[in-house]
Amino acid sequence: xxxxxxxxxxxxxxxxxxxxxxxxxxxxxxxxxxxxxxxxxxxxxxxxxxxxxxxxxxxxxxxxxxxxxxxxxxxxxxxxxxxxxxxxxxxxxxxxxxxxxxxxxxxxxxxxxxxxxxxxxxxxxxxxxxxxxxxxxxxxxxxxxxxxxxxxxxxxxxxxxxxxxxxxxxxxxxxxx
Ligand SMILES: Nc1nc2c(c(=O)[nH]1)N=C([C@H](O)[C@H](O)COP(=O)(O)OP(=O)(O)OP(=O)(O)O)CN2
Numbered sequence: 001x002x003x004x005x006x007x008x009x010x011x012x013x014x015x016x017x018x019x020x021x022x023x024x025x026x027x028x029x030x031x032x033x034x035x036x037x038x039x040x041x042x043x044x045x046x047x048x049x050x051x052x053x054x055x056x057x058x059x060x061x062x063x064x065x066x067x068x069x070x071x072x073x074x075x076x077x078x079x080x081x082x083x084x085x086x087x088x089x090x091x092x093x094x095x096x097x098x099x100x101x102x103x104x105x106x107x108x109x110x111x112x113x114x115x116x117x118x119x120x121x122x123x124x125x126x127x128x129x130x131x132x133x134x135x136x137x138x139x140x141x142x143x144x145x146x147x148x149x150x151x152x153x154x155x156x157x158x159x160x161x162x163x164x165x166x167x168x169x170x171x172x173x174x175x176x177x
Contacts, residue, residue: 035165076124134172
């Protein structure tokens with residue numbers, strides 16, 4: 001296999017979550033300062049234009065990570081679609097909780113996630129299918145970001161890994177190789 005250039009861009013977001021079925025403290029509502037790293041590779045660097053000599057402009061990569069990760073999730077709450085009790089807490093008082101949750105689940109089914117600020121407190125809610133562990137978030141954000149990297153680099157670069165640091169000591173990455 002031919003060698004490749006590799007770049008990494010890091011962003012940080014603050015978000016709340018809980019691991020519904022966790023046997024210990026992580027079933028509580030709590031927050032993390034997540035650090036998210038996107039690793040991109042290209043076999044050749046851009047030969048001309050403003051990205052000459054680059055896999056993908058770090059600034060462009062940041063833009064895409066902000067749009068896909070920061071904008072919907074920063075200072076929001078990340079929930080699992082099956083977490084009925086939690087989603088009921090977020091349901092606006094004016095709306096039937098069942099209908100609110102059904103709408104979120106349909107969006108998750110259709111596009112892999114749901115996002116809204118039409119919640120009881122008007123706060124950001126981001127819903128994914130599986131429990132919001134570091135592993136699942138790494139895979140989720142990888143899948144959301146991959147096509148953006150390809151498009152923004154005009155097909156030159158590909159996202160090869162997304163790493164989620166949930167605490168300064170704990171990270172998960174997708175894919176592992
Ligand atoms: N493999 C995983 N294990 C755990 C996850 C996870 O996403 N993947 N998540 C949690 C909890 O969300 C928890 O907040 C983090 O766990 P823990 O390391 O126990 O938390 P600390 O605050 O003790 O972390 P420090 O870095 O030691 O401060 C649990 N497990």
